[in-house]
Amino acid sequence: MAYRWTNDLTQADVTPKAAYLNRRQILAGTIGLGAIGLAGRANAQDLEPNTLEEITSYNNFYEFGTGKGDPAQNAHQLVTSPWSIKVDGMVDNPGDYALDDLLAGLSVEDRLYRFRCVEAWSMVIPWNGIELADILNKVGVQSGAKYVAFETVVQPENMIGVQRRVLDFPYIEGLRLDEAMHPLTIMATGIYDESLANQNGAPIRLVVPWKYGFKSIKSIVRITLTDKEPPISWNVANAREYGFYSNVNPTVDHPRWSQATERRIGGGLFASRQDTLMFNGYPEVASLYEGMDLSENF
């Protein structure tokens, strides 16, 4: 059932490992290999992926602190093996699944996606992941289910931010079932063909590329099928500012800042802003929200 969605990128867009490990080093040093890598990526429309260094050093993962560098510094304490995921609610096969068992037999695909944070910065990330629909089909969604709820692990002694109670942990998120089943929605297990770094949400996280980044919940330990809209952490913390849908939308501002433009990470001190795209440049999801007032359902 995988490969429902066709990447608009080709093999030429895959970045050689040497190039993504440290772009600036390449620029300074081994020009030959670096030039090939950069030329290859220049063809990828505007989707030049961020370097692994950028992706793993600038993160929001409040369980490890609120600074952008805190997760990279503190997340090594997270214990990710063994890992099991509790699947419960309106499913045919509920239970505690070892991660490998849950993913056994499912295809891992490369997905180069834009990633837009609600704070108006963005990256381009070459994920490796499994369509969430495949996982949900495997556990068997019952007919009355309308929503999927997710929960992040809590390891208080390994997550220094948990004690600070910046949010009401565990971090929780949710999707409407049709959003969860959309072929763009994946459960990522890797970036650049390597296992996820802990600060990126190891060992498995949600990626919903047309929604603000906080919807893409990290280090998931529980998936619940339900018939009611589940509460989500940021909405619980501040309902006026963060809605359940949180689709990327340049026409609906966050109450405290504009969402019309964004800064692509990686441009240095003089990076210019660029226009934010409706649904983060994934218009194929528009039909999910037909007839809905998106400024009302922000």
Add this chain to the structure above:
Amino acid sequence: MAVAQTINGGLRRIPAWTIYIVGAIYVVWQFWLALNQIGPYLVEPINVLERTYGEAGLILLVVGLLVTPLRKWTGVNMIKFRRAIGVTAFFVVLAHLLVWAVLDVQSLGRMWTEIVKRPYVTIGMVSFVLLIPLVATSNNLSVRKLGGATWRKLHKLTYPVALFAALHYLWLAKGFQIEPIAYAVAVGVLLATRFRPGLSYSGLFRSRGRQ
């Protein structure tokens, strides 16, 4: 108060202009780090530089407000540094504003929209504007021209400046974060000492001293 006297003795040997030098070096050094994307500036230098300058400005405003209560409570006298602290605060806040305007929002139209539409930007801008008459009169000629009483009254504007700056930081935080709350509490306590003389260290220093 032997400790205070020792500290005062040490402070007397440091000229006030060192504050300007240290402030200028700090601003340039942080800009250089951001330009070369070193340390905390590795991935996203613009936002980090903006916050670094903003926080440094707020710290200087808090330190400026601390001078009088510190003398009242401990006898440590930093009064000769206060003008330099205040003027340096202005220039650091100016650097913060310039990073926001030039590197972050990048257009006059967007600047105006942000100032008008976002209360935390509005209040930050008000705080900066209130600093302008203060920095403009931070010289001996202005003190003479205005007269001591008027000058002191004008410079009570530092109270709303610090208050608005603390609110500006508190307002932009996401979730329940400690740092902005800590600054807001510090400013709140320091302002309370101005209006609640009972909080002063009364037994030691009866005279109110210069504000």
